[in-house]
Amino acid sequence: MTKLPPYLRKGDTIAIVCPSGYMPAKKAKTCIRVLQEWGYQVRVGKTLGNQFHYFSGTDTERLADLQTMLDDKEVKAILCGRGGYGMSHIVDGLDFTRFKKHPKWLIGFSDITVLHAQLYQQLKTASLHAPMAAAFNDGQHKKEYVQSLAKALKGIKANYTCKPHALNRAGKGEGELVGGNLSLVAHMVGTVSAYQTKGKILFLEDVGEYIYNVDRMFIQLKRSGMLDDLAGLIIGGFTEMKDTTIPFGTDVYTAIQSHLKEYKYPVCFDFPVSHDKKNYALKVGVKHRLTVTKAKVILKEI
Secondary structure (H helix, E strand, O other), rough: OOOOOOOOOOOEEEEOOOOOOOOOOHHHHHHHHHHHHOOOOEEEOOOOOOOOOOOEEEEEEHHHHHHHHEEEEEEEEEEEEOOOOOHHHHHOOOOOOHHOOOEEEEEEOOHHHHHHHHHHHHHOOOEEEEOHHHHOOHHHHHHHHHHHHHHHHOOOOOOOEEOOOOOOOOOOEOOOOEEEEHHHHHHHOOOOOOOOOOOOOEEEEEEEHHHHHHHHHHHHHHHHHOOOOEEEEEEEEEEOOOOOOOOOOOOOHHHHHHHOOOOHHHHHHHHOOOOOOOOOOEEOOEEEEEEEEOEEEEEEEE
């Protein structure tokens, strides 16, 4: 049974850290203001606005900043300012001794997929695959996707619907929800963080990849057994896809679907989880029901 961290109450403290890529501090200003308007205290880590080449600090600095917030009893949730790359540099150095006694919500997506997987596989603790600090900008904090994070933090159960897609496979399945960014899910195969997916609902999304590389990563998942015995599969947004000079010969969803024909579980395409604005908050490790029909797709927390 996956452990749920306590949901937040007004007055609780949310920390903002950047455990992976560099993020200018100004890009988090709206997020900080809105979190305060939601009724939370905000504590800013040393890595927000800090830069070491591509990263928000050296491995040592990023590890220390995240560790400080994990250990602080007053911090009830940790929002990652952005993803990028770098979590796999530091994940094995994290000490979860105090976190186990006082679990808290870890929030983010993209490169933060590594942290979600580590929390689920090693600690059986739920976390939030959800919009990060920059998603609050340009009025987006008023839209349903950032608002879905606000609801999740308060403990409101998810109940999402989306339009059908021509490549969907109808059916119904129940299981704990796991997944995240395809590149990172494939990157973790063979490590202690790798998702064990039997009986789970797996969700995947990605950005900026070549179509052939997405195809290759799905073969990796398939050969590793990660696509066997799922309760359901959610294919989210695959945005800003690129093609080679000699075209790969198919669009990205068709390439993905070609690897799924032998399975019987429900599959949906173009679900609103992505690097784009359409990115619902999803509780990793929490049981959901996926229903795929000709009329619509429903993902409901149960």
